Each structure stands twice: as C-alpha cells, then as structure tokens.
Amino acid sequence: MKYFWTCLLLACWGAAGAVPPGYYQLRVYRVTQAQLPGLEKFMADAFVPALHRAGIPSVGVFIPVSPDTGTLYVLIPFKTPDAWQKLDKTLAKDEAFARDGRDILQAPFDHPPYLRMESILLRAFPDMPAPAVPDLKAPKSERVYELRSYESATEALHENKVRMFNEGGEVTLFKRLGFNAVFYADVLSGSHEPNLMYMTTFENKADRDQHWNTFSNDPEWKKLVSSTEYQHNVSKADIIFLRPEAFSDF
Secondary structure (H helix, E strand, C coil), X not given: CHHHHHHHHHHHHHHHCCCCCCEEEEEEEECCCCCHHHHHXXXXXXXXXXXXXXXXXXXXXXXXXXXXXXXXXXXXXXXXXXXXXXXXXXXXXXXXXXXXXXXXXXXXXXXXXXCEEEEEEEEXXXXXXXCCCCCXXXXXXXXXXXXXXXXXXXXXXXXXXXXXXXXXXXXXXXXHCCCCCCEXXXXXXXXXXXXXXXEEEECCHHHHHHHHXXXXXXXXXXXXXXXXXXXXXXXXXXXXXXXXXXXXXX
C-alpha cells in the first residue's frame, strides 16, 4: 500500500512541476570489534566506489562518536524508489565490485563479516527533497553528526510531526540557525514505525551544544512548540552521535 501511495505522490509532484522528494536507504550494520575493520575496508575500497559508478554521487558512512558494541551506518540517497529496487542488480553486474569486495561478499559461513544488517527506507521531506553535503571546516575526525529518530504514538500523530517540520516551519528554522542538515525524512519501512529521522551536523561537540541552546531559546521555536496544533506528537526520541569515516562523502 505504501508503494502505491509513493507512486501517486511522485505523479502529483511531477504534475505540479516541483522537485519530487528523494529517498534514502539507511543501512545499520551490527559488528564485533574484530569485524569492524574489515567492513570499513569493504566500504572504502568496494561498496562506496561501486555506488559512485552506479550514479550515486554522495554516500555517507558513519561510526558512533562514543565506543559501542560495534555499529556502522551507511546512508544511500536515491532519486526514486525504482532506483533503490534496482541497486542489487546493478551491483551484481559490477565486476570491479565483485573483485574489490570479494573478502566480504564471499566470506565463509563461519567467519561472517557482520552480525546483522538493518535496512531502513525513508522518503525525504518536501522542504528538503534532496540531501546536502554539510559546509563544515573542521577535520572529519572532530565533527559531530547528530542522527535523530522521533517516534509517535499513532500514525496520525506522526503525520502531525511531519507537518510540523514542513508546513510548521521547523525545517526552515533549522536552516536559519545553521544546523547543516544532511537530510530530513519520513520512515517508510523500519523497525520503529511510525517515526521520522533526520541528521544535522556540527564542527564539534561544543558547536553542537551552542546550536541547540540557540534553538531552544529562539522565539520562533517557542511559539511553534507551544502551539496547540502540534502537541504530544513525539512519544520517544533517540539521539545518536556519529562521526563520518574519512572516505564518507557527507
């Protein structure tokens, strides 16, 4: 059913002459500390270059700022759902990908390259229909990328929060305050639905804290968050602090 509505939305956007929202796949790899270096090498030497050859110019690869049991995040933008569906077939025809990624792609059953991989499919918000490479000056090793997931108690309240970001002006407010967003998107398929996700970026932790302090005290935000129209639309917020890999495009 979601795919039907996705196709209908694309037709409506095209008819209106506006830029249709793009799509993202967020891959979340769970790994042991022993598995992580091999997966990072695979991403740098094989997977990201193959996506570039497939016509995806910017791919994000991130690891948590704080040590954890082992997680690696990969953000892949697509212009249409069809492009996402065709990716596996495209990669299967890429001889360089098969060669450069052989150690991971052909890993034996008793030496798996990762524990599990979760795939989250998202549709970009109308107010930011395409991803953006952040305009940051600090070395990637110092940057802080903040990935947020906002869950809602019902689908209606979720749609209300999505409206708050778009028609309500939350995306515009983040832009005015210089949050260097990579994307804002509605989760179409994932393990925490109904929810939305977005990513903002900062030079470092101090820069991040200063931006959020400014945001929380902004008169426009205070007016928006106190509006009776947008009450109780977030039941849980997950915040993950990430750092881009050296080879990440974002």
